[in-house]
Structures are given as C-alpha cells and as structure tokens.
Amino acid sequence: MKKPKPINLEQMAQAGCGDLLEVTLFAPQGANEHDFLLGADVRFGTMIVSSEDWSKSVEIGLARATLGLDLTGCEIDPSAHRFGDKKPVVAKTHIQRTQADTKAFRIGGSGSLGAQLKGGNLSLGKNEATLSAGASKEGKVSATETQVADTREEPVVAMSGNRWRFSAVAEAYMQSRYSGDETLCKLRVNAPNIRVEGRLAFQPKDIVMIDVEAQPALLDRFKKSPNQTAIAKVLLARHLKEINLLEDKSGATSIAGWCSTLQGVVKNDE
Numbered sequence: 644m645k646k647p648k649p650i651n652l653e654q655m656a657q658a659g660c661g662d663l664l665e666v667t668l669f670a671p672q673g674a675n676e677h678d679f680l681l682g683a684d685v686r687f688g689t690m691i692v693s694s695e696d697w698s699k700s701v702e703i704g705l706a707r708a709t710l711g712l713d714l715t716g717c718e719i720d721p722s723a724h725r726f727g728d729k730k731p732v733v734a735k736t737h738i739q740r741t742q743a744d745t746k747a748f749r750i751g752g753s754g755s756l757g758a759q760l761k762g763g764n765l766s767l768g769k770n771e772a773t774l775s776a777g778a779s780k781e782g783k784v785s786a787t788e789t790q791v792a793d794t795r796e797e798p799v800v801a802m803s804g805n806r807w808r809f810s811a812v813a814e815a816y817m818q819s820r821y822s823g824d825e826t827l828c829k830l831r832v833n834a835p836n837i838r839v840e841g842r843l844a845f846q847p848k849d850i851v852m853i854d855v856e857a858q859p860a861l862l863d864r865f866k867k868s869p870n871q872t873a874i875a876k877v878l879l880a881r882h883l884k885e886i887n888l889l890e891d892k893s894g895a896t897s898i899a900g901w902c903s904t905l906q907g908v909v910k911n912d913e
Contacts, residue, residue, distance in 0.1 A: 663705060838904065
C-alpha cells in the first residue's frame, strides 16, 4: 500500500489580547494528503484595563467565548467525533402517589357510653365494644406528575458552523486551560493547499468584572448608578475594539482576541 503524501503544516499566530485569551492550533499526529487530526490548545486569563492617567483600573475575565474555524482545502469529517459533542438533555417524568387518610367513627346502638368505678379503677361498659365495632376508616389516593430534566453544564460544547463554545461552569469567569489534551476534530483533505484558521472571540456581554480600583469619589458615583456594570462593560468593549482582529469592525457583534493559523501544501513526489 502506497504511503500517503505528508503535509508540513506551519503554525502562525495573530495576537490581540493575550492576557485574556489565546489559542494554538496543531496537528498532534501530523498531516497527510487524506486527512489529519486537529488539536486546539485554548487558554483563558484575566486582563487589567487602566485609564490613561492610571488613576483607575478594571480587571476583567470572560464567562464565555467561541472558537470558530475557517477552512480552506479541507473540511470537518462528519462521521468522526468532535470534542464537546454531547447528547440532548433527557427529561424524565416521575409519578408520585400520596394517600390521605380520613378517619370516621360511627357509634353503633342507641345507648350512651357508660362507665363504672370498680375498686378505684374506671372501666367502660358494653358500649366500648360497640364503638370499636362501629368505627370505619376512609382513604383518598392522589397522584402528581413531576418532570425532571437531567441537565449537566459542559465547559466545552461543539456547535454548528465549525464552532465551539467555551463557558465558565464552576466559577464566574474562565481561567487556565480548557482544551488541548483531546482532539478537536478530524479534517478531510480535498485540495493540495491547506489552510485552517481558528479565531477565538467573545461578545461584550460575556465580560465579567472582577475588581474595580478607582478614586473614592468615582466609586461613590458608581454606587449611585444602577447601571454601573453595564456602563463599565460598554467602556471596556470600546477599549477592546482597538485590538479587535476583525477586519470589518463596523457591523461586528463580537471581539476577536486571538487568531491561530495552520497552513501547508501537499508534498509532490520527488
């Protein structure tokens, strides 16, 4: 069997805000003219944004981010497993039955309850037996249905459009490494020139305020404003747009903070 031609992939990075997020694409087992596995080392951190006079600063993190792939000369193999694949949530219905008891006593006979005092002890007469024999017990059974969804939030979810969503699960914002040990997906080669671009982006609403340092007067004004967090996020988004890697920023709804590219050509036989 003829050995497939190899592809030497070169990794290039375009950094936007490296303190906040970064991604590195790689082929852990190498690439050939038929297919190759794609890995992505994705990491997150915190970023401090300061004013020009350094009088105040804001530390931010990210609650969510999206990694999108732009593919040339290859495509994702739909039959192969993707990192972050998960089954839909299964809802289970539990039926619980409860019984409510109602006790009703009916006294048989026409006599009244009698008592006799014998030797200092109080004893009941014949009507005691009549009372026990005439007692009845009634019960009602009711059933309720409760639907319980077995949900589990995943930090990485594979989505449509060659995208992966990264989310903070246990903490308010993402920290450290989120992928890299497991293959992101499998790519099938369909052209001699290969280019895989991975863009890690986020939306302004995904910014999490970690700490605010400012002069007391400014903090007092923040406390009086109910929209202080929203205003701060808008100011931060404007600052981050300066380092946005998207070429057309006018109609963009997200901020691209890091871009990693793998590029190569199928080797010809020599």
